[in-house]
Amino acid sequence: xxxxxxxxxxxxxxxxxxxxxxxxxxxxxxxxxxxxxxxxxxxxxxxxxxxxxxxxxxxxxxxxxxxxxxxxxxxxxxxxxxxxxxxxxxxxxxxxxxxxxxxxxxxxxxxxx
Amino acid sequence: xxxxxxxxxxxxxxxxxxxxxxxxxxxxxxxxxxxxxxxxxxxxxxxxxxxxxxxxxxxxxxxxxxxxxxxxxxxxxxxxxxxxxxxxxxxxxxxxxxxxxxxxxxxxxxxx
Numbered sequence: 001x002x003x004x005x006x007x008x009x010x011x012x013x014x015x016x017x018x019x020x021x022x023x024x025x026x027x028x029x030x031x032x033x034x035x036x037x038x039x040x041x042x043x044x045x046x047x048x049x050x051x052x053x054x055x056x057x058x059x060x061x062x063x064x065x066x067x068x069x070x071x072x073x074x075x076x077x078x079x080x081x082x083x084x085x086x087x088x089x090x091x092x093x094x095x096x097x098x099x100x101x102x103x104x105x106x107x108x109x110x111x112x113x
Numbered sequence: 114x115x116x117x118x119x120x121x122x123x124x125x126x127x128x129x130x131x132x133x134x135x136x137x138x139x140x141x142x143x144x145x146x147x148x149x150x151x152x153x154x155x156x157x158x159x160x161x162x163x164x165x166x167x168x169x170x171x172x173x174x175x176x177x178x179x180x181x182x183x184x185x186x187x188x189x190x191x192x193x194x195x196x197x198x199x200x201x202x203x204x205x206x207x208x209x210x211x212x213x214x215x216x217x218x219x220x221x222x223x224x225x
Contacts, residue, residue: 004155032212043117043204043216044156089155093212100169101214103155 003027004092006104013111019077021107023090026071030092034101035064035075038087047088048075080111115139117217119205125223131193134220138186138207144168145182146214147190148204156204162188195224 013019031052036044050057090104118137148156160170164185182188206214
């Protein structure tokens, strides 16, 4: 039962353009969402998060949008840089689950010159 | 601030052998997690500790996996005996607040 889904295993974007990574979830109890970035041979690193009481959160070049009715969130990276090339994981948590995170399968982003 | 430390970084064993992984979380982080990440999948929580008590081990295969957290700091995860399907990266993470978890580099286990 895949409660958090990232349907695009890979994405290629030119440097300077916008990267949009998508994530869908099925569990309506999820109320906090996070994006992690992972480079090869390293552990995931926290990137940005959003609570279900918001529909947008911005941090520099990174913006996360949440559409609760569609159970969908997206990560926008503008402008994309070669250093952004990594695997991006969407994760979700529900209040009362003691911060247990459910991860998606990841999207590999390649930013080309 | 030192990050989450894990060792070894790589391990190759034969099926039915035993293996142990070690994790040292970020100083002061009360919560410690062990995840299993199989190739092509996202990390899956195996066990979560709050100080030295277990909060969630619902997805830990307890017939072969065990974990402990010594004095609420370091932790070890053991597999005995290993199966081929245990080949994965084992990630340790720790957190101070509820949601932002800090991950170590992981241990890549190959079971042959």
